[in-house]
Amino acid sequence: MLRVSAILLLSLLATFVSAIKFDLAASPSSSAYNDRKCLSQYVSENTMVIVTVKVGEGYNQRVDLEIYDDSDSMNKYATRKDVGEQGAKLAFNTHTDASIIVCFTNTLSEGFKNNAGYKRTIDVDYDIGAEALDYTKIAKAEKLKPLELELRKLEKVVQEIWDEMEYLKKREAKMRDTNESTNERVQWFSSLTMFALVSLGTWQVMYLRRFFKRKRLID
Known part of the structure; x- marks a missing residue:
């Protein structure tokens, strides 16, 4: 029972949903694009993402x-025009x-003056990787207890963590x-700089020595 509880606890801790809720003020059509609000989330290659949007x-x-x-x-990846109260699931x-970027614009209809009272509440949920899988269908299809x-969920989460560690290792x-490579180039540049300085200093000394000899200032 302790092992089962530990597994269930780990699966609950490892599985999470990123949810964001905010108010988006309306803007005239001429400035709505400039007043848009964007959210970003870094996601690895070939990962399933489900973005659920609810609009007040x-x-x-x-x-x-x-x-x-x-x-x-x-x-x-997707565009939606006029997302109503029914929302959207992409x-x-x-x-x-x-980084996956989700941008929202709230455009005020023509003929209405802009004021602070025009705004809509946006509720965004991110389901990424293991979170995006429909485990109910998996359980029915494979007749899982x-x-x-829960072990299947945990296995998927652990696999994603492993893939992320491999990616970080490569990075x-x-x-x-x-x-x-940069250190090697810096060493070569330092060596060439020192060689150039020593060569220039030696040439200056020899030139000045010949110049003073011509002027009979030194023997």
């Missing part, structure tokens, strides 16, 4: 959202190691190679 009530306001990453290719797999299902090795 708002009169004559249109909430749009866009999901993309900050990689060089700027992969765009699922996708990431294409690269990057509750304990076996550390890459940074170490970069540091060693």
Whole structure:
């Protein structure tokens, strides 16, 4: 029983959902894009992500959202126009190691003057990796017992932690190679600088010695 309790506790601690709730003020159509609000979450390559958005009530306001990453290719994963109170649930797999950015704009309808009273509440939930899997369907398909299902969840979480550690290990090795290469270049640059300074100093001494001899200032 102690082992079972420990496993269940670890699975509960390892599995979490990132939830954010905020108010988004409405802006005229001419400035709504500049007043947009963005949230970011770093996600590894080929990871399943589910973004669930709930939008509160708002009169004559249109909430749009866009999901993309900050990689060089700027992969765009989803766009939704006029997300109403029914909300939206968007699922996708990431294409690269990057931060997933979710941006919201709240556009005020034409003919309405902007004031602080126009705003809508945005509720965003991130389900990433193991969190995004539908374990109810898995349990039904494979006929798993509750304990076996918790072990499956824990196995997935541990695998993600292992993959993250491997990624960090590669990053550390890459940074170490970069540091060693930089140190080697600095050493070569220092050696060339010292050689140039010594050569220039020797040439100056010899030039001044010849100059003073021509002027008969020294023997």
